[in-house]
Amino acid sequence: MTKTVTDVVCPFCGTLCDDLEVVVSDDGKKLFEVYNACAIGAEKFLHSQAADRLTRPRMRQDDGSWKEISYDEAIEYTARMLADAKKPLMYGWSSTNCEAQAVGSEIGEMVGAVMDNTATVCHGTSLIAVQDIGIPSCTLGEVKNRADRILFWGCNPAHAHPRHMSRYSIFPRGFFTGKGHTGRKMIVVDPRPTDTARIADVHLQIEQGRDYELLDAFRVAFKGEKLPDVVAGIPKEKIYEAADMLKSGRFAIIFFGMGVTQSLGKNHNIDAAIAVTRDLNEYTKAAIMPMRGHYNVTGSGQVWGWLFGFPYAVDLSRGFARYNPGETTSNDLLRRGEVDAVFVLGSDPGAHFPFSSVKEIYNLPSVAVEPHETPTTEVCKVHVPVAFVGVEVGGCAYRMDNVPIETRKVVEPPEGMLTDEEFLDRVLARVKEIKGV
Amino acid sequence: MAIRVNLITGRTIQQGVSMEAGKEKPAYTAACGIIELDPADFKKLGAFRNTTVRVTSQYGSVVVKAVEATQGPHPGVAYIPMGPWANRVINPNTYSTGMPTFKGTPVTVEVAKNEPVLDSLELVRKGCRGELA
Numbered sequence: 001m002t003k004t005v006t007d008v009v010c011p012f013c014g015t016l017c018d019d020l021e022v023v024v025s026d027d028g029k030k031l032f033e034v035y036n037a038c039a040i041g042a043e044k045f046l047h048s049q050a051a052d053r054l055t056r057p058r059m060r061q062d063d064g065s066w067k068e069i070s071y072d073e074a075i076e077y078t079a080r081m082l083a084d085a086k087k088p089l090m091y092g093w094s095s096t097n098c099e100a101q102a103v104g105s106e107i108g109e110m111v112g113a114v115m116d117n118t119a120t121v122c123h124g125t126s127l128i129a130v131q132d133i134g135i136p137s138c139t140l141g142e143v144k145n146r147a148d149r150i151l152f153w154g155c156n157p158a159h160a161h162p163r164h165m166s167r168y169s170i171f172p173r174g175f176f177t178g179k180g181h182t183g184r185k186m187i188v189v190d191p192r193p194t195d196t197a198r199i200a201d202v203h204l205q206i207e208q209g210r211d212y213e214l215l216d217a218f219r220v221a222f223k224g225e226k227l228p229d230v231v232a233g234i235p236k237e238k239i240y241e242a243a244d245m246l247k248s249g250r251f252a253i254i255f256f257g258m259g260v261t262q263s264l265g266k267n268h269n270i271d272a273a274i275a276v277t278r279d280l281n282e283y284t285k286a287a288i289m290p291m292r293g294h295y296n297v298t299g300s301g302q303v304w305g306w307l308f309g310f311p312y313a314v315d316l317s318r319g320f321a322r323y324n325p326g327e328t329t330s331n332d333l334l335r336r337g338e339v340d341a342v343f344v345l346g347s348d349p350g351a352h353f354p355f356s357s358v359k360e361i362y363n364l365p366s367v368a369v370e371p372h373e374t375p376t377t378e379v380c381k382v383h384v385p386v387a388f389v390g391v392e393v394g395g396c397a398y399r400m401d402n403v404p405i406e407t408r409k410v411v412e413p414p415e416g417m418l419t420d421e422e423f424l425d426r427v428l429a430r431v432k433e434i435k436g437v
Numbered sequence: 438m439a440i441r442v443n444l445i446t447g448r449t450i451q452q453g454v455s456m457e458a459g460k461e462k463p464a465y466t467a468a469c470g471i472i473e474l475d476p477a478d479f480k481k482l483g484a485f486r487n488t489t490v491r492v493t494s495q496y497g498s499v500v501v502k503a504v505e506a507t508q509g510p511h512p513g514v515a516y517i518p519m520g521p522w523a524n525r526v527i528n529p530n531t532y533s534t535g536m537p538t539f540k541g542t543p544v545t546v547e548v549a550k551n552e553p554v555l556d557s558l559e560l561v562r563k564g565c566r567g568e569l570a
């Protein structure tokens with residue numbers, strides 16, 4: 001027999017959908033079906049059941065092959081590596097729960113690590129901009145119930161946050177948005193006519209990398225001032241049209257993604273986007289929100305915010321928290337060879353960092369705590385498989401709008417497998433012993 | 438013939454699904470070991486769809502399969518889904534922001550018929566050992 005678990009939270013993207021239904025066996029050991037999730041979310045649940053899943057830690061041998069080791073040996077290696085290093089990098093922290101992030105932070109403090117999360121290659125530049133000029137934001141509930149002007153800038157939710165538009169931003173009927181998508185106007189700014197752009201009322205096919213100019217042009221257009229004939233590849237008429245569309249709404253929301261944070265201009269692009277939002281508030285209510293990627297990257301920013309005062313790139317190596325993006329960020333540290341050990345949990349820098357950084361990880365003592373086999377586990381010296389957070393263990397996660405949601409355990413992990421938090425607890429205990437505290 | 442295009446990267450739903458199904462599996466290579474080119478750029482390159490190509494930037498080089506843009510037209514712009522293939526060629530400079538420049542790297546694309554597209558694990562392993570061009 002089977003049973004159905006309802007109100008399950010999807011641990012993949014920052015949309016953090018909380019309406020999934022999962023069919024599991026009566027004893028809670030097997031997972032059969034996933035309903036309501038998008039293709040990516042469903043795959044994440046189903047992959048936990050893979051027959052070829054690794055269940056024990058392993059260590060790379062000199063000849064390049066793997067040798068299975070016990071959790072105790074993996075804990076010993078990790079604790080030694082971190083305690084012996086002068087300046088270890090502890091990176092990732094986005095595909096895990098806040099409980100594990102808190103334990104990891106305690107280890108980081110004890111060994112003088114640099115703590116960095118995936119914002120460093122995602123919305124780190126947004127965080128810099130927020131510190132520069134603040135951010136008028138809101139929750140996704142407000143978007144659903146109030147927003148009638150939706151602007152997606154440099155993001156493609158049809159692919160990256162597949163249920164965002166149906167749950168919150170475009171299609172749902174809310175309290176003041178009873179007509180659903182017919183009552184909303186949608187604008188997309190993207191150098192490609194993406195699948196998101198195809199369903200928009202207006203698509204501005206911007207020249208790649210010219211976001212700052214177009215954002216500034218919007219500020220000019222709001223005021224009704226003169227624009228050059230073409231800005232960033234867009235004829236001025238279209239800019240005026242889009243600007244008027246935004247101004248005429250009752251509640252405008254700007255969602256932005258990697259198109260602005262990773263293109264040249266970086267944090268200054270976001271400065272400009274926030275300034276556009278501020279200006280728009282002269283005419284109507286407007287808010288802006290980053291489309292956060294990993295389901296709990298927002299949570300790691302929160303945890304470090306209250307522990308250290310900074311949301312990412314926190315350098316604890318001097319015994320107090322320092323933060324200086326460009327200096328204390330993972331890729332800068334790796335490229336300059338400034339760290340002497342790498343610990344990765346809840347992320348895959350092997351796949352998502354520039355190759356020059358990956359090579360540096362390969363050359364250092366390194367541990368990857370990760371349920372899957374990934375390019376990161378391929379370059380690390382020790383690989384520790386753990387239970388899937390949000391599938392095999394619950395815990396707190398923060399949605400992209402900073403709303404905390406408790407994820408649920410729906411199925412048992414394979415026999416004897418540790419969770420992130422349990423593994424980190426034991427590493428912390430061992431580090432304390434080594435340091436004699 | 439080699440062509441010059443502006444390379445961007447990002448997520449696709451196939452990238453997301455195949456990554457969750459296992460980055461060591463062929464589906465991940467099929468989803469991310471590709472470059473999406475505009476029909477106009479295919480013409481300039483003088484190549485058929487699904488030809489293997491070598492993509493080279495100032496920062497590195499990688500062999501991927503050239504496919505027609507799925508979210509086009511975007512002449513002059515090429516797209517490799519985020520992942521280890523893209524990351525061999527993107528501009529790693531952060532210009533003191535912490536953020537590598539994942540979007541907007543000038544690259545050349547040339548036909549490389551007989552070169553294999555490596556899977557993700559092999560690609561990083563061989564790359565780290567210095568066994569790749």
Ligand code: SF4
Nearest residue numbers: 010013017038041163
């Ligand atoms: S949209 Fe995101 S959170 Fe929702 S089911 Fe898909 S991957 Fe999961």
